[in-house]
Amino acid sequence: MPLTLLSRLGWRNLWRYRRRNLMLFSAILVAVAGCVLMSSLIRGYQYDMMDDAIANLTGNLKVMAPGYRADPSIARAFRVPQSFAPDVPPNELVGWTERVRVPAVIVSEREARGVTLIGVDPAEERAISFLGGVAIRGDALAGPDDGRILLGQELARQLDTDVGRRIVVMTQGADGRNREAGFRVAGLYDAAGTAIEKAYAFTGIRPFQKLLGTDAVTEISVRLKDDRFSARADAELRKDLRGLEVLDWRTLEPQAAAMFQLADAAILIWLVVLMLALAFGLINTLITAVLERVREFGMLRALGMRRGAIVVQVVIESVLIVASGLVVGIVVGLALIAYFSNGIDLSRWAEGVELAGLRNKLVPHLLWSDVAAVGAFAIVLGLFASAYPAWRAVRIDPLDALRR
């Protein structure tokens, strides 16, 4: 089959109906650029959500004693071997930390609130969780031996307490007996949402262990540079810490994981709807092009061009216009992503943004696999949309066509 000839005919026919094809080219360009930008924004939202879930004291992976999730008590603490460190290559690891995390009641002079009180090594914690990114009024915890407490702003407001004041913590010790101790408020942290501020209070891990009467921890949290490294790290942790549970952030934060999957589906739905809408425009244009050239197709058949070559010619014309719209659309889409690379400021809608679980700045996140998917969809669209017009073209009877 003379593909060079058919390609040349296809290319020149695009210019022959340039106004109509320019409109179609523009529609494809806008749709493709829109798909590329939109998918990167959805990915931005999706990856922000994943980062938030992982930073919310979850990590990519968490090690806990069996049953701790259902009953988070100090009784389910475990001892970590002195020499333990996660067997993860340094280039895949952000950091890891041990925590003691128990339910507690905090009492101020005026109010009492139930919280999750967490004993941490502040330096390790800041490297892997949201504590590293929050603003703190007053002091941050100085180290694992710091016996002061760090509260969320909202919790402090509810307790009617402030930096430098004392509060009392009541919780259960490792022996099952109640423990009570006074803590001075070191500082108040300002997290992205008030839910976090109300839920978590922090103190140095060592004094907290002493209060609880244990040298054990309730969890080890591991933060990786990319969630793709999880499977291998998971296997290593299971091997090194037998008898303990290793859970990933998707299991620990099922709602966030469901939202993550929903974002995948949203990209797919967006792509399919846009491409289907485009398909009708493309089919319409190609049918018009075939019907306008009935005589020409008849003549080509009369001169001896086979039906297969007619089909290929229509398909080439379709694929050429889709491919040119696709290439330029991708370039425009990438340029738009570059333009918005510092993020789109959503702070004007701060309340709605928080409700939707978005950050104030939505930063596009480019995945080349999404660009490839847009490309693949568009090419399939070009082939699919040309099928019916090509069928119409091969059904043209040369004799009827030449009589017109």
Added chain:
Amino acid sequence: MDNVVVCRGLGRVYTNDAVPVHALQGVDFDVAPGDFVSLSGPSGSGKSTLLNLIGALDRPTEGRVTVAGVDLATLSDSQLADLRLTKIGFVFQAYNLIPVLSARENVEFIMQLQGVSATERRERAIEILDALGIGELAERRPGQLSGGQQQRVAVARAVVTRPALLLADEPSANLDSKTTETLLDLLRRINVERGVTIVTATHDPIVIRYARRSVRLKDGRIDADERTAAATA
């Protein structure tokens, strides 16, 4: 030498609104190699139908057509397309050049479908365009050519592959008489110098005069078949 075209008992019935129309009835018609035949007759006499059957664009309802020794009834649609591509050259009333290709590319078109190499295609296209006096127009597209020039390009496209048979359907219908004479001089030259067999359907008395054999049809039958003055000239 065997006849290029052999038609035996040829009939073609069209059914319009359930009423059968006998466009051709029992036609026996042969064309010898190197002949120049005109098919004439009033509208509806069957001349275009006969030309289409010989050109493998239509299938008879009765009888058989043999072109260059091949019985068309035995061929599939694809094989008929191949036969048209390799054995038959067509010149249409409305020129039917491909508008997005230049004159040279139009002439090269069929050779390209036949798989002739690029160099040979180009040489042969330029040679035939020069021979037909339109070499300097080779890179112009059909829209930049006059009707007569376009018809010459169509003739060049039809004969460049050296077909066994050249079929021309009303080739002068859109041309003035001077251009018609020029075209017919050209067809005669191709017929005489290149030995191409030509069959043309026409109303035009000038065309009939140029042909060496005149076949007149009436009501789907051959009414007269005679040598013209051109045959004895």
